Amino acid sequence: MSFGTILVSGLAILLALATAIESSVGEWLALSLIILAGIPHGSFDLRLAEAKWRESSRSRLSILAIYVSSGMAMSAFCIVFPTVGLALFLVISIIHFSEGEMIHGGMARGWMIGSSSVVLPIGLHLTGARAYLHYFISFDLMESLSPFLQLLAVSLAVLLFIQLSRDSLKRDPDIDSNTLQRWICLGAWLLLPPLSGFCIWFIGRHSCKHLEVCKDLFRESRFGMPLDFLVISLVAILLIIPLSLFFDLRDINQLFAATIVLIAGLTVPHILVTHDLQKTMKQMRQQA
Numbered sequence: 457m458s459f460g461t462i463l464v465s466g467l468a469i470l471l472a473l474a475t476a477i478e479s480s481v482g483e484w485l486a487l488s489l490i491i492l493a494g495i496p497h498g499s500f501d502l503r504l505a506e507a508k509w510r511e512s513s514r515s516r517l518s519i520l521a522i523y524v525s526s527g528m529a530m531s532a533f534c535i536v537f538p539t540v541g542l543a544l545f546l547v548i549s550i551i552h553f554s555e556g557e558m559i560h561g562g563m564a565r566g567w568m569i570g571s572s573s574v575v576l577p578i579g580l581h582l583t584g585a586r587a588y589l590h591y592f593i594s595f596d597l598m599e600s601l602s603p604f605l606q607l608l609a610v611s612l613a614v615l616l617f618i619q620l621s622r623d624s625l626k627r628d629p630d631i632d633s634n635t636l637q638r639w640i641c642l643g644a645w646l647l648l649p650p651l652s653g654f655c656i657w658f659i660g661r662h663s664c665k666h667l668e669v670c671k672d673l674f675r676e677s678r679f680g681m682p683l684d685f686l687v688i689s690l691v692a693i694l695l696i697i698p699l700s701l702f703f704d705l706r707d708i709n710q711l712f713a714a715t716i717v718l719i720a721g722l723t724v725p726h727i728l729v730t731h732d733l734q735k736t737m738k739q740m741r742q743q744a
Contacts, residue, residue, distance in 0.1 A: 460668070464637045464660035468644055471652040479649050483584075484708060486655035491696060491715055494655070496689030497663035498726040500670045503684075505729045523725040531721030534592075535702060542592035545720040550574050552727045556662055559669075560634045561623075568619060569638060572612045573662070576645035577654045579609025584650045591703075591713035616642055637661055651712070666730070692722060 467489075475482030505519045534541030554570025561569075578585040582605065586598050593601070620642065623635040641661055644653040696705070699714040 458633050460660070460664045461633055461637055463664055464640045464656060467656045467660045468640050471644070471648060471656060475648055475652055480708070483649050483651045486649075486651040487708060487712060487715065489655050489659055490651070491693060494658045494663050495692050495719065495722065496685075497666050498722055498730075499685045499688040499692065501726055501729045502688065504670075505725075523729070526725045526728065527721040529721075530724040531717050534717045534720050538592040539597070541720065542589070542716065545716065545723065546574055548720075548723055548727055552723065552730070553662060555731065556665055560665070565619060568612065568616055569641075572616050572645065573641070573654065573657045575605070575612055576609050576642075577650035579605040580613070580646060581650040581653075582606065587709050588650065588712045590709060592716070613642070613646065695721075 471482050471486055474485045502520065502523065505523055530541075530545075534545065550570050550573075552570075553573050554566045556566075557569045558566030560566075578589075582598075582602055586595060589598065616638075620635055620639055624632075624639075626632075637660070641653075641657045644656040647653075648656075696714055696718050699705070699717060702717075703710040703714040705711045705714060
């Protein structure tokens with residue numbers, strides 16, 4: 457059994473047990489894990505950006521300036537224009553998640569799973585999603601969007617069920633491992649509250665797969681992770697603190713809104729850097 461499968465399974469069991477105790481316990485735990493364990497998965501971005509843009513950029517400082525300014529602009533946009541900012545962030549996230557899944561199953565399957573990871577936790581759990589998204593979408597607008605979101609979520613769930621059933625009939629070890637993880641994610645999206653279901657996918661699948669691609673970058677450190685990865689991870693997590701000026705971080709709904717603003721700011725430069733990630737990693741190996 458692969459590490460990814462063990463991680464997805466472990467998260468599913470942990471969050472299912474926490475939800476069984478009380479739904480709010482599972483959701484607080486899931487959101488905490490998203491912040492503490494999910495956000496750091498992009499902490500190799502500056503190294504990747506340097507490798508990707510080295511020929512077209514004059515210095516590391518210019519690379520850092522592009523990275524930070526694009527992230528700050530996106531976060532500010534989500535605060536000033538929350539509804540449009542959320543819509544843009546969700547579209548960017550679907551593109552990013554789908555691209556990551558295409559590496560392990562082709563374009564059609566990648567788009568299906570990437571879209572499901574965003575739409576299913578919202579469309580199948582509208583009561584919880586309304587409260588979480590209230591800063592970005594008014595209750596009235598959410599109410600008018602609900603029939604469309606439910607139809608889209610159910611349609612994607614059925615299509616994904618059919619696809620995973622077909623994949624389960626194949627006898628390919630790589631397909632088997634990925635399919636099992638996707639079955640667990642689908643079950644989590646269907647059965648668990650929105651943050652818990654998304655957390656299992658975001659950490660157990662998406663973040664884990666990203667770090668697997670970047671695994672060569674770990675080899676420099678005898679401690680398992682390079683110092684810059686740990687420092688950037690800590691800084692990225694602590695960026696939630698300034699958002700307390702706009703949100704009450706003691707309230708899970710507002711903490712979620714702050715997390716969206718933070719992750720949106722981190723995702724825009726992250727997707728620019730990680731587009732065609734395998735090609736970038738190949739270039740880095742050739743330069744080493």
